[in-house]
Amino acid sequence: MNMFEKTYKEFDRITPSEKAVSRAVQSALDAYDLTDDRLVCKFSRRKIIAGLLAACLVLVFAATLVFTLHSGYAIRPYAQDDYSFVINANANQVESLGESSGSTIAVYSGILSGGWAMYPNLERYEDFSPNFFQSYAFTNFSIEGKGIESVTFKSNAEGTYFALSPAGYFIYSDENIAEQEIKEAKKEYSGISLANSQYTADELSEYSDGLSFGNIYCDTFTYTNTKKCDVINLSNKLEFVIESNHSNKEISEKLDLLWLCEQEITELKSSHTFEGGEMSEDEERLYSELDRITQEIRQLILEDSTVDVTVKFTDGSVQTKYLQMGLTESENGELWLRVSEE
Amino acid sequence: MQPDTELINSNRKKKIEQIVRKYADMIFRIAYHNLGNFADAEDILQEVSVAIVTCNAPLDEEEYLRFWLCRVTINKCRNFRKISLLHSTEELTEDIPAAEKVTAGVLEELQKLPQSYRNVLYLYYYEGFSIEEIGKILRKSSNTIGSQLRRGREKLKKILIDGGYDEYV
Numbered sequence: 001m002n003m004f005e006k007t008y009k010e011f012d013r014i015t016p017s018e019k020a021v022s023r024a025v026q027s028a029l030d031a032y033d034l035t036d037d038r039l040v041c042k043f044s045r046r047k048i049i050a051g052l053l054a055a056c057l058v059l060v061f062a063a064t065l066v067f068t069l070h071s072g073y074a075i076r077p078y079a080q081d082d083y084s085f086v087i088n089a090n091a092n093q094v095e096s097l098g099e100s101s102g103s104t105i106a107v108y109s110g111i112l113s114g115g116w117a118m119y120p121n122l123e124r125y126e127d128f129s130p131n132f133f134q135s136y137a138f139t140n141f142s143i144e145g146k147g148i149e150s151v152t153f154k155s156n157a158e159g160t161y162f163a164l165s166p167a168g169y170f171i172y173s174d175e176n177i178a179e180q181e182i183k184e185a186k187k188e189y190s191g192i193s194l195a196n197s198q199y200t201a202d203e204l205s206e207y208s209d210g211l212s213f214g215n216i217y218c219d220t221f222t223y224t225n226t227k228k229c230d231v232i233n234l235s236n237k238l239e240f241v242i243e244s245n246h247s248n249k250e251i252s253e254k255l256d257l258l259w260l261c262e263q264e265i266t267e268l269k270s271s272h273t274f275e276g277g278e279m280s281e282d283e284e285r286l287y288s289e290l291d292r293i294t295q296e297i298r299q300l301i302l303e304d305s306t307v308d309v310t311v312k313f314t315d316g317s318v319q320t321k322y323l324q325m326g327l328t329e330s331e332n333g334e335l336w337l338r339v340s341e342e
Numbered sequence: 343m344q345p346d347t348e349l350i351n352s353n354r355k356k357k358i359e360q361i362v363r364k365y366a367d368m369i370f371r372i373a374y375h376n377l378g379n380f381a382d383a384e385d386i387l388q389e390v391s392v393a394i395v396t397c398n399a400p401l402d403e404e405e406y407l408r409f410w411l412c413r414v415t416i417n418k419c420r421n422f423r424k425i426s427l428l429h430s431t432e433e434l435t436e437d438i439p440a441a442e443k444v445t446a447g448v449l450e451e452l453q454k455l456p457q458s459y460r461n462v463l464y465l466y467y468y469e470g471f472s473i474e475e476i477g478k479i480l481r482k483s484s485n486t487i488g489s490q491l492r493r494g495r496e497k498l499k500k501i502l503i504d505g506g507y508d509e510y511v
Contacts, residue, residue: 003499003502004463004467004495004498005467007448007452007467007498007502007507008463008464008467008468009468010447010448010449011371011375011449011464011468013449014367014370014371014374014449015367015370015371016366016367016370016380016383016384016387017384020366020370020384020387020388021362021363021366021387023384023388024362024366024384024387024388024390024391025358025359025362025363025391027388027391027392028358028359028362028391028392028394028395029355029358029359031392031395031396032351032354032355032358032395262485265485265488266484266485284492287488287489287492290485290489291489291493
């Protein structure tokens with residue numbers, strides 16, 4: 001038994017309690033029972049209760065509004081200086097990049113996602129490398145400020161997009177989310193466009209192989225602050241996607257090298273099998289080469305890459321800040337973000 | 343309800359119970375490996391069990407079901423982590439429940455592995471999936487999985503040496 005097998009053998013000790021398993025079984029069976037006709041009556045009762053609650057809330061709101069307007073209570077309008085915003089992101093995990101502190105607002109690893117290949121035109125790309133996507137989940141990502149009416153994100157570099165999850169969490173093809181729920185959530189987003197992409201949104205959805213997360217792909221979108229929050233939290237709703245494609249000559253050449261590298265690895269694997277997952281020296285060398293080329297491709301895409309973040313305030317004023325992005329030199333190629341005023 | 347419908351429902355419910363019980367260990371272990379504690383792993387176990395019913399799990403295709411359960415569990419852990427990152431956490435104290443103390447030792451060291459390597463290593467070394475099968479579960483190319491496996495092993499080796507687990511190296 002090699003060291004990895006020995007280490008993972010420790011998982012024999014990890015088992016759920018009988019109580020937890022019984023609870024899980026019961027939850028599944030309860031869910032199954034809810035799929036029969038008894039569900040209709042329960043929803044009707046729920047609808048009546050929800051309707052009554054909504055009516056009470058409307059009455060309370062109306063009473064508050066009347067009181068506020070007639071009691072002489074003064075609501076101070078926002079002063080001009082109040083109309084500014086900050087971009088927060090992953091502040092707890094900022095690592096030093098050897099530069100002055102405070103300039104980097106976040107460092108993300110692509111560890112929450114991986115690479116996916118996409119073949120937009122199967123005939124054309126039969127003997128060539130596919131286009132390749134890598135995504136980074138923005139954790140603890142928010143826009144904060146008073147009087148925000150909407151915030152517009154625009155990614156300037158070709159081959160960089162946003163993946164939006166209107167439902168508030170990323171939807172995978174195995175999830176069963178109600179159509180209506182998605183429709184309601186999409187109302188928060190508007191003005192979506194995909195000008196920087198060689199694909200339409202439908203193509204991204206249709207042809208993607210493994211790009212099964214999120215519901216909207218775009219390089220520009222506007223999020224409307226319908227809830228009138230001072231902190232607009234986009235952590236569960238936004239991922240940043242980098243696409244390597246053949247439209248750029250330099251990247252295209254590197255993608256072809258990547259493809260050749262992958263073909264060699266596949267041939268090596270087919271000619272032998274290893275015990276315990278060990279690799280030959282040739283395989284190790286090729287994987288290192290794969291990593292190096294992948295990192296170079298992403299660096300090229302993100303070079304001088306910025307995202308414009310424009311906030312429109314309730315008084316009509318507009319302010320724009322810029323997110324600069326890049327990759328660290330580390331093996332994982334962590335994505336760093338910096339905010340710039342110009 | 344007609345008698346034959348009752349029979350069908352009864353059989354279906356037995357099947358669901360069998361599947362939950364059969365795969366509870368696997369789901370729990372994947373969740374524990376991703377989230378690092380029993381309580382959250384139990385929550386995921388419950389969520390995945392419900393998903394078996396609500397998301398039309400392929401109950402009659404045993405081989406594909408195992409893939410499906412792994413994928414759904416990992417996806418649920420991913421969403422769970424995103425949501426819990428938004429909430430503040432309290433520091434752990436010495437009053438750790440007895441059940442959690444079992445997990446101290448090398449398994450605690452595995453929590454230091456980057457997230458993307460954990461699932462690949464676990465599925466390969468504990469569940470015994472091939473690289474191609476892991477690629478299907480995680481919806482990535484085989485070569486990406488191979489690359490992650492290689493890097494994961496390097497990281498794990500370093501973690502074990504730094505953690506003083508020489509008996510494993």
